[in-house]
Amino acid sequence: MDNLSASLEDYLEIICNLLETSQSVKAVEIAKKLNISRASVSEALMKLAEKDLIIYEGHKGITITPTGLKKAQEVILKHRTLTTFFENTLGLNNTIAEENACKIEHVISDEVFFRIKTFQEYCEKNKKFIEDFKEGHKNTSHE
Amino acid sequence: MDNLSASLEDYLEIICNLLETSQSVKAVEIAKKLNISRASVSEALMKLAEKDLIIYEGHKGITITPTGLKKAQEVILKHRTLTTFFENTLGLNNTIAEENACKIEHVISDEVFFRIKTFQEYCEKNKKFIEDFKEGHKNTSHE
DNA sequence: ACAAATAGTTAGGTTTACCTTACAATCGAT
DNA sequence: ATCGATTGTAAGGTAAACCTAACTATTTGT
Numbered sequence: 016m017d018n019l020s021a022s023l024e025d026y027l028e029i030i031c032n033l034l035e036t037s038q039s040v041k042a043v044e045i046a047k048k049l050n051i052s053r054a055s056v057s058e059a060l061m062k063l064a065e066k067d068l069i070i071y072e073g074h075k076g077i078t079i080t081p082t083g084l085k086k087a088q089e090v091i092l093k094h095r096t097l098t099t100f101f102e103n104t105l106g107l108n109n110t111i112a113e114e115n116a117c118k119i120e121h122v123i124s125d126e127v128f129f130r131i132k133t134f135q136e137y138c139e140k141n142k143k144f145i146e147d148f149k150e151g152h153k154n155t156s157h158e
Numbered sequence: 159m160d161n162l163s164a165s166l167e168d169y170l171e172i173i174c175n176l177l178e179t180s181q182s183v184k185a186v187e188i189a190k191k192l193n194i195s196r197a198s199v200s201e202a203l204m205k206l207a208e209k210d211l212i213i214y215e216g217h218k219g220i221t222i223t224p225t226g227l228k229k230a231q232e233v234i235l236k237h238r239t240l241t242t243f244f245e246n247t248l249g250l251n252n253t254i255a256e257e258n259a260c261k262i263e264h265v266i267s268d269e270v271f272f273r274i275k276t277f278q279e280y281c282e283k284n285k286k287f288i289e290d291f292k293e294g295h296k297n298t299s300h301e
Numbered sequence: 302a303c304a305a306a307t308a309g310t311t312a313g314g315t316t317t318a319c320c321t322t323a324c325a326a327t328c329g330a331t
Numbered sequence: 332a333t334c335g336a337t338t339g340t341a342a343g344g345t346a347a348a349c350c351t352a353a354c355t356a357t358t359t360g361t
Contacts, residue, residue, distance in 0.1 A: 022348065043308055055349055057309060062347095073309060074357055105273045118265035127258045130248045130295075137291050144287050148280050152273075165318065186338055198319055200340060205317095216339060217327050308357070315350070326339075331332100 019066075021121035024090050025049070026059050027068060030077055031087035039076030093120040093128050100135045106149040162209075164264035167233050168192070169202050170211060173220055174230035182219030236263040236271050243278045249292040 019027070029048055033040040046056045064071040068083030079087065094116045101112035123131075138145050162170070172191055176183040189199045207214040211226030222230065237259045244255035266274075281288050 020347070041308075046308095051348090052350060053309065054311080054351080057311090058348080061310095101270060101273075105270070105277055107270060107273055111267060111269050115265075115267055115270045119262055122258075122261035122265060124254060124258055126254050127244060127248070127250060130244075130250055133294070134248055134291060137294075141287065144284065148277060151276070151280075163317070184338075189338095194318095195320065196339065197321080197341085200338095201318080204340095217337095302361100304360095306357100306359075308355100310355070311353085313351090315348100317347090318345100320343100320345070322342090322344105324339105324341080326337100328335100328337075330335095 019068075019086065023059065023063060023066075024086075024121050025117075026056075026063060027079075027083060027087045028090045028094065030063075030069060030079055031084065031091060034079060039078055041074075041076050090120055093123065096128065096132045096135060097123075100131055104135060104138045104145055104148075106145075106152050162211075162229065166202065166206060166209075167229075167264055168260075169199075169206060170222075170226060170230045171233045171237065173206075173212060173222060174227065174234060177222060182221055184217075184219050233263055236266065239271065239275045239278060240266075243274055247278060247281045247288055247291075249288075249295050 026045065029045055030040055033044060033048075042056045042060055043053055045060075046053045049056070060069065060071045060077065063069045063083070067080055068086060070078045070080060097116035097119055098109075098112045101107045101115060102109060105112075169188065172188055173183055176187060176191075185199045185203055186196055188203075189196045192199070203212065203214045203220065206212045206226070210223055211229060213221045213223060240259035240262055241252075241255045244250045244258060245252060
């Protein structure tokens with residue numbers, strides 16, 4: 016149960032996301048999505064399978080294991096919470112929010128993550144406070 | 159002016175911090191601070207010197223160039239702003255705040271950084287809002 | 302069923318950032 | 332000035348994550 020690298024977390028996250036719309040995922044879809052070579056994806060998938068996070072049977076496609084799903088969902092929750100915080104509270108646009116969430120989700124600790132999550136929820140309940148903050152950025156870029 | 163890796167940004171940041179208390183810094187101090195080998199530091203310093211961010215003359219010590227200083231100060235500002243946000247607004251303890259700032263500072267974009275900075279300043283002016291949030295964590299760990 | 306297209310793998314290479322071990326240079330105390 | 336301690340460098344090695352080129356395996360269209 017050694018910790019995953021940022022890179023492997025990304026693969027797992029994408030697999031989980033792709034599995035929401037199809038039964039099984041193919042390596043080539045990941046290669047396209049990440050804009051990297053099929054060879055690199057192949058390597059990464061073997062590592063994930065080695066760690067029992069996915070079941071990988073070449074042309075038959077990729078399936079996620081319960082352990083893999085749990086890990087993927089943790090990363091996805093971090094991703095979504097950060098994106099929401101950047102968009103709804105800080106008032107940044109979706110592209111920037113996503114890009115940053117995608118990087119930060121791999122380095123943030125659980126403590127900071129949970130605190131941001133709670134803070135974000137607290138802010139949702141205090142629209143006025145946030146609206147007033149965002150007012151100050153109406154004329155700024157990246158809205 | 160290609161972008162620095164997280165690792166090289168860290169070296170530059172530490173050099174800049176150490177230079178605040180002494181005229182010139184030695185490689186061995188960095189090795190101790192980062193808990194890595196002298197050999198690795200030596201390598202990294204040659205890369206930074208190659209990029210004209212520091213002037214490195216072996217036993218004579220390390221000095222920072224104007225370009226290096228500018229870059230270092232950018233990273234340090236990110237570091238300090240994030241730490242302050244995590245501590246003062248989210249109410250996390252200094253250790254956790256520092257650890258996370260140290261990672262996030264290398265991956266966050268300027269847009270998100272500036273927005274967090276502005277938001278942090280906005281929060282400073284609205285103590286009540288933040289105090290009320292922090293009240294909810296009095297019994298939680300990581301205060 | 303079989304050729305072409307698509308998908309996956311293997312082999313060998315690169316870069317980054319670390320390591321250890323061994324050696325060289327410098328500093329500092331006597 | 333010299334010897335020992337400290338500091339820095341060189342050589343060679345590892346691991347992760349990517350690459351290309353060439354190969355194999357599978358799927359698909361006719």
